[in-house]
Amino acid sequence: MNDKLRYNQPDARGHFGQHGGIYVAETLMAALDELRVEYEKAIADPDFMAEYRYELAHYVGRPSPVYHAKRWSELLGGAQIYLKREDLNHTGAHKVNNTIGQALLARRMGKKRVIAETGAGQHGVASATVAARYGLECVVYMGAEDVARQSPNVYRMKLLGATVVPVTSGSKTLKDAMNEAMRDWVTNVDSTYYIIGTCAGPHPYPTLVRDFQCVIGEEAKVQMQDMIGRHFHPYVEVPGVRLIGVEAGGHGVETGQHAAPLTTNAKVGVLHGQRSYLMQDANGQIVETHSVSAGLDYPGVGPEHSYLKDIGRAEYVAINDDEALKAFHDLCRFEGIIPALESSHALAHAAKIAPTMAKDQVLLVNLSGRGDKDIPTIAKLDGIQL
Amino acid sequence: MSRIQKTLAALKADCRQALIPFITAGDPRPGLTVELMHALVKGGADVIELGVPFSDPMADGPVIQRASERALAHGVSLRDVLGMVAEFRKTDAGTPVVLMGYANPVEAMGYQVFAQAAVAAGVDGVLTVDLPPEEAEECAATFKRHGIDPIFLLAPTTPVSRIQAVERLASGYVYYVSLKGVTGAATLDVASVAAKLAELQSYLSVPVGVGFGIRDPESARAVAAVADAVVIGSRLVQEVEAGEAGLAARLTEFLASVRAAMDTARR
CATH class of the missing domain: 3.40.50.1100 (Rossmann fold)
Incomplete structure (x- = not known):
């Protein structure tokens, strides 16, 4: 391998160079730390990874x-x-690769309720799908504007048993859905697992989603x-x-x-x-x-x-x-x-x-x-x- | 000793607890904020927490979200907020002012530039909700160098290791979030607050204020019995939201009723 391309990111606290890190209110810090620890244990656990791969092959069709x-x-x-x-x-969509991994993690951590933010609705559908698959309660936050422009996905989520909450604050799109999901999480942090849908958010999410999408x-x-x-x-x-x-x-x-x-x-x-x-x-x-x-x-x-x-x-x-x-x-x-x-x-x-x-x-x-x-x-x- | 430290030490010597009201700067309009700050002092405020409006207030419930939206509709920026503090300082040199908000407006200005401007305006402390101690080393050091107290949050979920991390960086006071949730949520459980405060105080040398869920004289009295300071936010912002008519007098009157109740708290 070319030395120039050797890559070892992020650091222990989730920094990719000057980016990444953990910028959340104190209430969520312990939950993020617990998630990081449990995630590291899970991916080192052959049984967990075997189940993840089995689901990808037989449920997703990979x-x-x-x-x-x-x-x-x-x-x-x-x-x-x-x-x-x-x-x-x-x-x-590709979203399900990640939601399966995170739903298995939620189950492993004993969480009975999952929440998600969604823009186009693909991550919301993928979250609602795995929640149905593993018997978890699911609430999806979606900007009111996106609820209007992606109506087929809203109905899909409802068919799958999820509650879709339209978010009417700010620009009524993905960013505002994420704000509202964060507010839910801080309120229900003991019972709830937050399935973030993209390689973003506080550490360990960017790493965790990346690894499930790899x-x-x-x-x-x-x-x-x-x-x-x-x-x-x-x-x-x-x-x-x-x-x-x-x-x-x-x-x-x-x-x-x-x-x-x-x-x-x-x-x-x-x-x-x-x-x-x-x-x-x-x-x-x-x-x-x-x-x-x-x-x-x-x-x-x-x-x-x-x-x-x-x-x-x-x-x-x-x-x-x-x-x-x-x-x-x-x-x-x-x-x-x-x-x-x-x-x-x-x-x-x-x-x-x-x-x-x-x-x-x-x-x-x-x-x-x-x-x-x-x-x-x-x-x-x-x-x-x- | 900073203005915050002096104020809290004097209260402690007097066996009293600090009353810390919160309003959002620029809500309902920028021209009214300084008048409302004076009204809070008249009602018995020992320290004022002034909210810096932000487009994405993730840790706030609907009441303070709307306050931010009203202020932003008037284009209120962090620099404007500093202008309001400077105006307030012209006629009140004693009441400490703490800015409470989110990291990005401060980041956008730059820690150093902000700290200089904040001190010049008469700001005493800064609480950035989404800047936990892990990410706050540089920021807290810059603030302290300029004589600004970096205020940190502690929560019901905070483990001992994190209390110690906060203790290392915090000065002025720490703000204990009484419940898992956003601002203005549910009512607090005084017994669990008391238990957690006893744990916190065994690790902390700075005073502990308690906020979230305090909305009337009775809950303020209950918290005053166990904490060093009582923070009231959403309840006051609701008063602002109710309309401008008699607003300053209403804030003064409500706060005075809270102050009176706190002063009867038994320790």
Whole structure:
């Protein structure tokens, strides 16, 4: 291995360079410490890991295939585009890899109630699913605006037995759902396990979610050589692989209406338990974001991404709403795959750079979820009443 | 000795407990805050906790969330809050003022720049809710260098090892959160507060204030019997929310009733 790429992050207190850490009110500190200890024990326990792997294979349907999008690649006339098909997982997105791991952890810790925040609803659905699977009570916090624009997922969560709480404070999106989930957790900390859905939040969450999602990259490494994926971690130490992260450019980064803290060089700030790049005004107030994709409509980014940007290991770009929508339609028409709007951002960037690359070069896109949930949004944008 | 330390020491010598009211700066509008601070002092406030509005007040219940929203609708920034403290100081040189808020506005200004500006404005202590001791080394050191007391939270869930970590960094007083929850939540259980305070006080050299769930003279009296200071927030902010008519007088009157009850607390 190239020395330059040797990577050992985070430190014992969850810092990825200047990012990460634990920034929460005192009441939650003991719970986070307990979680860290229990998590470290669990992943060292062969029985726990065997059950996790069994569930991934038999309940989720892993490994997910890698698919060569030949027709689309030919039309674009450059690099070969491969898709890691997380959209084929049970529940329709990569989120379930993490919720299974965390639900098993909750059960191991004796917690009977789980809570989650959700933007697009994919993490909410994945949490409601595993709660039903393991017999746990489940409450999902979702911004009122997202409840309106992702209605199929709201109903799915209810079918699965979860309580969906619409959050009406602030911008009524993912950030506000996370605030409300934190408030629930601080109130019910003894009985409740908080399933965070992304590699963010206070330590140990960014590490824990990363580790449960590493299965995507580990599989892809076996399935292909020298490829890249959105879940970067397994590739971080692989020389010769370019890592590209795609953020939500919304109406365009120049308009200020976007959710692209890394691309726009946002200042470092503290929110939701972590230090990381964060969209804020001059007074340190968090600004409202915009993305056509509810799951990307968030002002911050996980601390590991911020660190990978700092050390230059990954590059970050933004894709606007209209570019993502074009990629959404193209994948539908040319490959017969309806992608999630979130994943469509990565697809759009692949479509943008593929023509600049040689035909024997390869782009691996993590197709993180399927687009069934986005059909009402797309129809509305096309002026169609369903 | 800082203004906070002097105030609390004098009360202790007098066998009395400090009354610490909280209001959010700029709520319901920036022009009223200084007047309301004076009204709190008139009602018997020994220290004032002034909330710094933040867009994402994760540790607060709906009442203080709305106070933050009202203040932010007027564009109230951390610098504006310092301006209000400076204005208050022109006519009150004695009452300590503690700013209570979240880390990001302070981070955005920078610890050093903030500490200088805060001291110049007459701020005595700062409590950043989402900055536990693990992440507060640099911040607390900077504050202390400028003579500002870093105030820390302790909770029912705090283990002994963490009490000691707080003791190492805290000065002025520590703020014991009486219940698991957000501000303005449920009512407190005095017996469990008393038990935890006895444990805390055996490890702490600084005075302990208790907040969360204190909403009337009776609960204030009960807490005063076991703590060094009583913090009242959401109940006062509700008064602010009820409208501007007679607001200053209402705050004074309510606080005076709390003060009177506390002074009858039996130790």
